[in-house]
Amino acid sequence: MKNWMLGLALVCVIPACVTINIYFPAAAAEKAADKIIDDVWQLKNGAGKPAVNKEELAAPSAQ
Amino acid sequence: MKKILLGLVLLATLIGSQFVAAAADLEVNTPAISAIKNSMQARHTQLGAFYASGAIGLTKDGLIAVKDANAVPLAQRGALTGLVKDENADRSRLYKEIAVANGHPEWQAEIQSTFAGRWIDKAQSGWWVQGAGGWTQK
Numbered sequence: 001m002k003n004w005m006l007g008l009a010l011v012c013v014i015p016a017c018v019t020i021n022i023y024f025p026a027a028a029a030e031k032a033a034d035k036i037i038d039d040v041w042q043l044k045n046g047a048g049k050p051a052v053n054k055e056e057l058a059a060p061s062a063q
Numbered sequence: 064m065k066k067i068l069l070g071l072v073l074l075a076t077l078i079g080s081q082f083v084a085a086a087a088d089l090e091v092n093t094p095a096i097s098a099i100k101n102s103m104q105a106r107h108t109q110l111g112a113f114y115a116s117g118a119i120g121l122t123k124d125g126l127i128a129v130k131d132a133n134a135v136p137l138a139q140r141g142a143l144t145g146l147v148k149d150e151n152a153d154r155s156r157l158y159k160e161i162a163v164a165n166g167h168p169e170w171q172a173e174i175q176s177t178f179a180g181r182w183i184d185k186a187q188s189g190w191w192v193q194g195a196g197g198w199t200q201k
Contacts, residue, residue, distance in 0.1 A: 024167075025089065026177065028088055028089045029089055029170075029173065029177040030177055030180075030181060031088070031089070032088070032089040032161065033174075033178045033181040034181055035091065036091060036096075036100060036157070036178075037185050039100055040100055040103045040104050041107060041185065042104065042107075043185065
């Protein structure tokens with residue numbers, strides 16, 4: 001009977017501890033920030049821009 | 064007793080796995096976030112030259128600001144002010160949307176300060192960034 005009550009008490013206490021422990025995930029936030037900044041500033045596909053310019057330059061001379 | 068123990072272990076595993084999943088990654092692939100990102104990406108083609116000339120810089124609070132309006136011809140200054148205003152509105156909305164998408168609107172300020180550091184770290188050399196002591200050139 002005592003064990004049963006201890007079990008019940010633990011079941012109530014553990015979720016409370018977890019709730020308190022939901023901290024701001026700084027590392028995940030940095031990762032997310034890096035991903036978004038790379039997209040906005042086009043840092044990971046820098047080769048894209050010159051390629052487009054070359055095509056644009058080549059197009060008029062071909063016509 | 065055995066059943067209770069088994070139940071406890073199960074519960075702990077369940078809570079533990081949720082907690083780890085929540086800590087691993089932030090959700091940034093919502094339609095709202097993508098729309099803001101696209102808008103900022105399009106605007107960056109105009110802002111790029113202003114960063115390079117020192118007309119604008121990255122602030123320590125994760126936004127941008129006009130640093131030296133004299134670097135821009137008078138006729139363009141109105142447009143620049145508008146661009147900075149729109150960019151800051153998008154940035155503020157971005158930080159808010161990320162916090163909301165992850166179920167923690169109260170994280171907005173921390174997300175903003177995380178971005179502030181990352182924008183400045185990733186800024187190109189020659190761009191102006193705001194530190195504790197004022198503007199410095201990277």
